[in-house]
Amino acid sequence: MSLPADPPPVERLLGRGRGTLGELFLARAERSAERPFLRFGERTWTYEEGMWEAQRFAGWVLAQAPGGDASGMRVASFLPNRPAAMWAWLGTLLAGAVYVPLNRSHRGALLEDMVERSGARILVADRDGTDVLSRLSLTEIDTLLVVEGAAEIEFGGRLAAWEQVAASEPRTRPATDPRALAEVMYTSGTTGRSKAVLLPHNYLLRGSGWVAWSLSLREDDVVHGWLPLFHIGGQLDMVLCFIAAGGAIALHPTFSQSRFWSEVEACGATHFIGFSNVLEIIWAMESTPTDRETTLRGGIAGGIPPNLHRGFEERFDLRLYDVYGMTESEPLAFPHPGTLPPVGAAGQPNPDFELAILGESGERLPADSLGEIVARPLVPDVTFAGYEGDVEAYAEATAGLWIHTGDLGRIDEQGNAYFVDRIKHAIRRRGENISTFELERVLTAHPQVADCSAVGVPSPLGEEDVKVMVVPAPDAALDPAALREWCEKEMASFMVPRYVEVVESLPRGPTGKVLKEELVGVSESVFDAEAERFRDNADTGRVR
């Protein structure tokens, strides 16, 4: 199949495949003025109404800008999912300014640091958000715009109320250079300070166009949207791709299991979105005879559990689309229209990228090998432009002139990409990469294992040996040696753990993540299969 050179929805709207988000918004407002754009609670905005809201925000931003020129100016936001977050985002871009969406969950010094290095002088927050912010020193912020109740807030700088925005003259002055910076988005920074990812307009424009293409989105599509608008997924895979196609976004503050189906019904959603846990939650709900009779026709997922993929599609009469990517490059892979990637695949490459799998020395591996997923852009300005103030991290993230995902995966002969695990979660044993995610998935299938975690511990032979910590199911008595024997039957020989530790519970951090670094110790009480073997040998006098 020959691939289109430009994302078709973008090309149809702008007459070219390159541009800025401001141009996209204006073209869409003109084309689809009367179509629904945003639904929140009981209220719906058409594209025309929505763009007026966004343009009023743009007018307010431009009024704050010296000489009325907001290009390069930064506007930070600290907002939950609500219409104001949409207007602040779209309006900032329509003003030609740069949007810095802050994760609404952050607190304290981390948040203070992010606000400070955002380069923003304007910060938009909701009333509850200002409670969090009021404890910080926001020396760089001149103006704090509060969505409601600004009068009650104490702030050293200038306080602005949303009424000012509502009363502003609608204006636009969007960026026209596709390379222009659209947003600065912080990554989670798992190994250090969060990195400030620089996102050019053209990257977000084309990326969302390709998602719309992948899902064959139409004007009458509606997404049940709840992913946070401060994340790349919530922006690109939930809002921008629907704008590209002219569809509607039914925005919800968060995902609710109990309300999911009534929300879907209320908004007539054709698509829902989520990660594998959302699929698991929906799957676990009781079957009803009407499962196949919903308005849903597609699910946009970052990772689909292979064991329920086809069953889920069958049960709800819809199609699941795995969209694979990261803040730095979203999306990198997804199903191409008219194709059905195999179960477990993250799809085929974004036509703007070449994907490859690299080995330990950075060498390109043949099809089906396990290694790091990397990407190279085939056209300009379709990926991040760097990490602000951290060129070293950028050089590392692009070593060998490849964009490193940090993900372990493989690509099959047909070009389907498979995400397997994060590399830093992988165990390296005698030349093999072992995915702890996969190992844990196998172990969890053992009837007497309630919970488990796998880590690598330094091996006297070099590299690592595998250690697992297992929490027995209630009333189960887990014998480490027996568990190991079971493993020998159930997993590749190189994955079979040397050490097995039975514990009552796993150490977990505040977000529920297992604190793996606390698991690497190998005390006397830990079962050691190699030690057992040596004991065996000593007893019998045999030498194996």
Added chain:
Amino acid sequence: MSLPADPPPVERLLGRGRGTLGELFLARAERSAERPFLRFGERTWTYEEGMWEAQRFAGWVLAQAPGGDASGMRVASFLPNRPAAMWAWLGTLLAGAVYVPLNRSHRGALLEDMVERSGARILVADRDGTDVLSRLSLTEIDTLLVVEGAAEIEFGGRLAAWEQVAASEPRTRPATDPRALAEVMYTSGTTGRSKAVLLPHNYLLRGSGWVAWSLSLREDDVVHGWLPLFHIGGQLDMVLCFIAAGGAIALHPTFSQSRFWSEVEACGATHFIGFSNVLEIIWAMESTPTDRETTLRGGIAGGIPPNLHRGFEERFDLRLYDVYGMTESEPLAFPHPGTLPPVGAAGQPNPDFELAILGESGERLPADSLGEIVARPLVPDVTFAGYEGDVEAYAEATAGLWIHTGDLGRIDEQGNAYFVDRIKHAIRRRGENISTFELERVLTAHPQVADCSAVGVPSPLGEEDVKVMVVPAPDAALDPAALREWCEKEMASFMVPRYVEVVESLPRGPTGKVLKEELVGVSESVFDAEAERFRDNADTGRVR
């Protein structure tokens, strides 16, 4: 044609296509012990003898290293072409240390800066070189190794004489990691301070292997070599590729028109090397009936004037090979064996790279379009590893995940690459890139120069000649001829301006930038050093 995965000469020698130069040297010394390696003047060293010399230097370096481990240690050299330069280079690499060859033409503050940021504690120089060095403050150098006459030199640190090297025990402790840093080489720094290019072992190893493959070099090949050993061309395209193939290098201090043919005859050269000006010079010599009867079978050229390409090959019965590349990535293109690239082409891509032509916005252009030549490595560690201490410059040089050559060119339907011009505002004079920035910095240091600007003006010999415009300091009377004489002492010979124009002020644009395009004229009133020379000649009747 399917391309080999590894450069065949490297693969044949090491049994693999990846490795270090130290491994190459040792394998070659074993394989070709009795074959000639280096010829200089009347003397010839076999590979075995040459490797003993290099290993004695390695022994000396290892004796200077704390704990006898020289890995990561840096050895700088400031040497003209002579055997000691070869032993210092090969010996440093055999010791597992990092070699920093300094351009022997440099002078003054520029040279001081390069020595200082080289990270070297050991500096090797010839007797004349120490005269230049003695005027500098070399606070970072602990040991100055002088090739001859060390006793007569004053130096604040430790002085070592070459006799120490000659008396050292031959030793080797080469790097074994292909990614290990082999050399740091300064570029001319066309738009700013010279950049310190980090060259890993595997890059130099594979690059030289591909050149040997391109030229189908054999054990009985001999190169008439005169390119400086401190340049990538002199190292990779003149020495390393012949080592890879087991051929010999007849080293000469410089290129001499009058001695060229007698030198070729004396050493039995099968190959010569040079830039387009050398081809022009040889071409311009009077034809003789024996033109086709020389030992030469190939010429390695960085740029072949299209108008004399085939005529040159026909007249001298040899083949010209255009090898295209740069310090950061050498070679990027060359003729593949069994093919004859069209006249004007720089050849076909190095099999380790993908070449492309980018337009103004970084978009890939179709075949035959004119744009910037860029490259992407297809295998790891075959290009530079960065610019030391300048990750910003590295990010710029690899923008869009392409290695930017800064060269204007095109690629035809058959994949032949054509070099057309430098994009940057460098002056290109007889094979040297001259940084106008650096030239101006030196000039400004002259007490009577208030302001200045340097440009390249087309030279009748091809490429460019250097012109400077100088604004005298208040009340100073600047004599162009005297200024030129001063330049001869303060800067590399290739940087010394041909034209000097004294003006009251420089034409500047609204942002203060000098309008260089207004400076390229060479009117009667402009001092022309070459005209002076011709006048001299006219006066005396001599022809130089």
